[in-house]
Amino acid sequence: MFGEKPKCTKCGKEIKGDEVVYIKMRYPKRKGITELKAYLSNEGVFICEDCFQQK
Ligand SMILES: [Zn+2]
Numbered sequence: 001m002f003g004e005k006p007k008c009t010k011c012g013k014e015i016k017g018d019e020v021v022y023i024k025m026r027y028p029k030r031k032g033i034t035e036l037k038a039y040l041s042n043e044g045v046f047i048c049e050d051c052f053q054q055k
Pocket of ligand 1 (some may be wrong): 007012
């Protein structure tokens with residue numbers, strides 16, 4: 001799915017395909033993202049569901 005395997009930034013768990021993840025990202029300045037996955041890999045911060053629900 002992604003070039004490099006995404007990991008949860010909190011627990012370091014590898015995000016597997018089909019798993020629910022939360023992505024914290026900056027909204028792009030430019031309109032239209034031609035390569036969304038590449039953008040997410042560069043700008044996105046992944047948080048797995050477990051960590052996201054921890055408070
Ligand atoms: Zn996590």
